[in-house]
Amino acid sequence: MRLLEKAGVEFGSSLKGKRLASCLLVEAADGYRVVIALPEVDPAFTDKQVVLAFLKDGKPLDDKEGPYRIVIPDEKRMARWVRQVTTLKIVDVQGRVSPSGS
Numbered sequence: 442m443r444l445l446e447k448a449g450v451e452f453g454s455s456l457k458g459k460r461l462a463s464c465l466l467v468e469a470a471d472g473y474r475v476v477i478a479l480p481e482v483d484p485a486f487t488d489k490q491v492v493l494a495f496l497k498d499g500k501p502l503d504d505k506e507g508p509y510r511i512v513i514p515d516e517k518r519m520a521r522w523v524r525q526v527t528t529l530k531i532v533d534v535q536g537r538v539s540p541s542g543s
Contacts, residue, residue: 453485468523
């Protein structure tokens with residue numbers, strides 16, 4: 442995502458080692474949250490597109506969808522398509538494993 446690059450997130454050859462365990466946390470106005478691994482948005486790793494949309498058919502998104510929405514066109518399920526996006530954060534995964542069922 443070019444937006445992340447503008448915010449100082451480095452991709453390409455600098456995305457290696459411990460940084461591969463970082464993810465993008467997307468939060469919505471209703472508390473819905475999803476994660477997207479950084480390699481999933483790095484063109485050096487994938488052709489997958491993750492879009493932060495603010496327009497639909499050339500017009501601003503309505504209150505139900507916007508002001509921003511994450512769209513991932515190639516995903517079979519739309520579970521990570523987040524509407525009413527309020528926050529994007531880069532989060533490092535700490536490696537703790539939760540017991541099954543937690």
